[in-house]
Amino acid sequence: MSVENVEVARAAYEAFRRGDLEGVGKYFADDVVWETPDTLPTGGVFRGRDAVLGNFAELPKYWSKFSVDPDDYIDAGDHVVVRGVQSVTGPGGSTESRYLHLITLNNGKIVRGEFIADTVKGMQALGS
Numbered sequence: 001m002s003v004e005n006v007e008v009a010r011a012a013y014e015a016f017r018r019g020d021l022e023g024v025g026k027y028f029a030d031d032v033v034w035e036t037p038d039t040l041p042t043g044g045v046f047r048g049r050d051a052v053l054g055n056f057a058e059l060p061k062y063w064s065k066f067s068v069d070p071d072d073y074i075d076a077g078d079h080v081v082v083r084g085v086q087s088v089t090g091p092g093g094s095t096e097s098r099y100l101h102l103i104t105l106n107n108g109k110i111v112r113g114e115f116i117a118d119t120v121k122g123m124q125a126l127g128s
Contacts, residue, residue: 002075004108005075005077005105006073006080008027008108008109008110009073009103009105010070011027013068015027017067017069021057024053024056028049029106029107029109029110029111030048031047032048032052032110032111032113033111034047034051034113035113035114035115037116039119040119041062042055042058042059043119052113063089065088067086067088068084068086068087069085070084071083071085078104078106079102079103079104079105081103082099082101082103084098086117092127093127095124099117099118100117
């Protein structure tokens with residue numbers, strides 16, 4: 001199942017990069033849990049597909065550019081670790097930083113996402 005999990009993670013990322021939140025949502029379980037550092041304005045723990053997609057929809061309110069560019073998808077059985085570069089632009093400027101994303105899957109659906117990134121750089125781009 002792990003090769004399929006990598007493909008699900010990759011497809012969800014591609015949909016996100018296209019700005020297709022509906023497309024992202026089709027890879028989520030109904031009860032998906034998403035965690036982003038709470039030091040960011042869009043951070044916290046979000047429960048359920050609609051709450052997670054709603055959180056994603058908030059990103060443009062803070063950053064005029066927000067992208068995640070994966071370098072590597074690491075197969076870890078029921079988990080996929082994604083390594084990449086996050087780029088953001090806001091009122092305080094632009095920055096890039098490395099990130100790790102731990103995705104947990106069950107029955108071909110993403111049930112949990114935990115995003116780990118340099119939040120200081122993201123806040124600096126906001127002028128904070």
